[in-house]
Amino acid sequence: MSNSRRAVLGVADQAVSSATNYLTAFVASLVLVPEAFGAFVVAYAVVTVLAAATRAVLSEPLIAHLPGVASADRRRLLASSALGAATVFGLGGTVVVVVLGLLGGPLLSSLLVFAPWIVGAFVVDAGRYVLLSRLRTGATLAVDGAWALAQGVGLGVVAVTGVWTTGSLAAAWGVGALAGLVVLVVVGVERPGRPGAWLHEGRYLSGWFTVVSILGQVQMYAVLLLAGAIVSTTDMAGLRAVQLFVLQPPTTFMAAVLVLATPMFARFAVTPDGGLPAGFHALRHRATIAMALLGLLILTAIPLRDVLMGLLFPRYVDYTPLVAPTALMVAVLGLSVPSAAALRGMRRGRLLCGIQVFTSVAIVVGALAGLLVDGVLGLSWGMAAAAVLVTVVQYAAVARARPHPAEEVPALATPLDVPAPTASPEDEPSEVAASEVAASEVAGRPVR
Incomplete structure (x- = not known):
């Protein structure tokens, strides 16, 4: 396929x-x-x-x-x-x-x-x-x-x-x-x-990934709680309406790219000279192009904000100024998805967790600073600024990172009655990955 x-x-x-x-x-x-x-x-x-x-x-x-x-x-x-x-x-x-x-x-x-x-x-x-x-x-x-x-x-x-x-x-x-x-x-x-x-065998990743998942879910609720403590409930409703309009639909595509790209990145091993293969960079380039196109689509909500908000959320048309910073934030965060998938595929759980901590802090601090300056509009622009910083940091981290070998350890127990499903091309390493395994074995580097 x-x-x-x-x-x-x-x-x-x-x-x-x-x-x-x-x-x-x-x-x-x-x-x-x-x-x-x-x-x-x-x-x-x-x-x-x-x-x-x-x-x-x-x-x-x-x-x-x-x-x-x-x-x-x-x-x-x-x-x-x-x-x-x-x-x-x-x-x-x-x-x-x-x-x-x-x-x-x-x-x-x-x-x-x-x-x-x-x-x-x-x-x-x-x-x-x-x-x-x-x-x-x-x-x-x-x-x-x-x-x-x-x-x-x-x-x-x-x-x-x-x-x-x-x-x-x-x-x-x-x-x-x-x-x-x-x-x-x-x-x-x-x-x-x-x-x-x-x-x-999976414990070296599970703890880090759990923290990343929890922080990723908590950060947006933390922003909403901060806003709820300072602005009116009407402003809160308007903010949430704009987020439902601009933020919710693209997250499905972003989640799909993250889940699909992770195992594709995971199939690449470090080359004998310690670098990353051309296929890894090509995959990241294609994923970045896909997310950039999604970002451009998201940004079309800005010139159409009055029409679309009037059609979908007529009660909250007074909050159309929030569409521009929210759309910008989502478009920029979309560009960080290939980097997040690459780090997951490289099995860099500790680094990924550190970046998620930085991301959550940056988003909450940016939102709070903007909120104190200009209410919900300032909050939206503060989150957009934080998104730019987060994306730059993720790109820098991936540029320097190298894959962590898959840690194979002796099984504690043998599964009962494990059938061997019908072999399929998708269940075997790709040709690129297989060639890299062979090259690494020749060079004396075990690849697992």
Whole structure:
């Protein structure tokens, strides 16, 4: 499969995955009474946080580590182990959900309706990342497409019966997860094995990636909390409306590029002279061009801001001046995505974490300084200035960084009944990566 086709399928998969998550909350907002919807939002937020934590510990390190492992047998062993770890995390998440649901009072009681579906959802998510580590974006799209289709059918059945409850919405979401699990088996992913091997081998990345994920999610909420403490609720609503207009749509594409490019970068090893191969630089160049084109598209919102804000958010047309700095911030941060993917692919967890700490501090400080000078408009410009600084720092870091070898350590346990899926080109190292392994072995440098 060509890289361009993989990219298209990867973006389509990210769009389907994001749409599935959005659909659940959107339908709930339409059909539930406000009190029930509020409880559903809290319960769904807890499930989302648990899933994000599992993804940061297991799945995100997976796509950085597996492509750098030379042995196909070991890649399959680690994939099976990671799926086993996801099963354990799913069981743990189920326990957390049940305990909170039973002891958390009326507000958290809605968590109980998600309990039967947690394990399946977590295993499917981990399986997606196994496929992505092999650049099998078509198979990943099939898994997410099955989830979306089954969830849509489930919602249709509920609509026909007219029984809209938090339980029926959670059941539609869970049935989608089970459909995704079935397709995951069909496309050829290993059975879950004993989790020790992956937890032991992936630990050098999991801690750093977890911190990066947490900080990345917290920084925007920190900005909103700062703004809420100083400006009026109306200004807060206007700021959020502009962010929904300019910031939310591009993040789907950015997330797709980050997830898709990471395993592609991870396949490149250091050349015998200690440098990076031409293919690495070419990949980064192509990713940067793609993000620059996205940035230009985002910037078209500036001249069209009055028309689009009037059409989409007519209550907040007075806040159209915020569109320019917000669009600039998103366009500039998009240029940092190839650098972030390169650092992930190079398995530089400590460096990536340090940059994320700097990013979060820069964004919050820039927002606070601008907020004190000129309210929400100043906040938006402060964040745009911070985005420029962050992107420059990331580019400088990647220019000096070199890949960290994939740390292969003896497995703590052998997975049970690990099948060998049908071999596919995506599951083997690329020709470039294979040649670099051979060259490194000749030069006496072990590449793992």
